[in-house]
Amino acid sequence: MVHLRTAVWGPAEFVGLPPRWLVGExxxxxxxxxxxxxxxxxxxxWTGSPSLAAGEAGLVCAAALALHLVVMGAGRALVGIAAVLGVCLALQAPQAAAGVVLAKRGRVQTAVVTSVEDGRAADGEHRRYLCTVADTHGVPFKVRVWPGCGQTTRPGDTLSVVYDPKGRVPPRAVPAAGGMPDPLRDLAPWGAALVAVSLLAVVRSYRLSSPADGIPRPSQTGQRSDVQE
Structure with missing residues (x-):
């Protein structure tokens, strides 16, 4: 049972509270x-790199974090949770990154709605309304926009659209309430959860002895713990 607990949740071989340096790590x-x-x-x-902007590099970083925790000897359950949180964060990051670019260098333009798609779900509920829009000269945008496109929106209506003058991220409609929402707000819970799980995994990975030879090492708290051979 001790071996199973160590493999799943980590050894956590320290006396009392974990050392401060371990928490910092x-x-x-x-x-x-x-x-x-x-x-x-x-x-x-920001630079227009498709592979990075799509979150593929983020998935690689999440895998690297999980591999680092495995090398440290963290518990498999905590490594798995950290990997799942990292993947979720990587999948959420592209939309937030596009929002940051539009918030920093986006320009607002009036557009005319040419068609509305309600995105009806299988159970009959509306998931999201998507509007096809064109500029005041009749040139259509390459992508459909949201939010700001709602149930009451009809072809011929005008929307305020924020777009990237360099064309590196797709445009979005400005919400009817005005102003763009904080693009990183939705990432905060995922990021905080990932940091918390990584902290727990690193702290519980600490060993007083090498698993290969069983030689004890001095505790970082100034105390010693008996290691059973």
Whole structure:
């Protein structure tokens, strides 16, 4: 049972509270992982790199974080949870990165709605309304826009659309309430959860002895713990 617990949740061979340096290392590992996942996607959206902007590099960073935790000897359950959170963060990052680009250098333009698609779900509920729009000269946008496109929107209506003058991210309709929502707000819970799980995984990976030879090492808290051979 002890071996099973160690393999699943990590050895956590320290006395009392974990040492401060270990907590700092866990926070650093989690923070670097979250920043790498979001940062590579944001860099790709800003520079127009499709592979980075699509979140593929973020998935690689999530895999690298999980591999690092495995090498440290973290529990398999915590490694798995961290990997799932990293993948979820990487999948959410492209939309947020596009929002950051539009918030920083986007320009607002009036567009005319040419058609509306309600995106009806299988159960009959509306998931999202998508509007096909054209500029005031009649030139259609290459992608459909949302939010700001709702149930009451009809062809011929006008919408305020924010677009990237460099064309590196797709345009979006400005919400009727005005102003663009914080693009990184939806990523905060995923990032915080990833940092917390990474911290727990690193802290519980600590061993007083090498698993290969069973030689004890001094505790970082200034105390010693008996290691049974």
């Amino acid at each position: 866990g926070l650093l590992v989690g923070a670097l992982g979250a920043v790498a996942i979001v940062g590579t996607t944001l860099f790709g959206a």
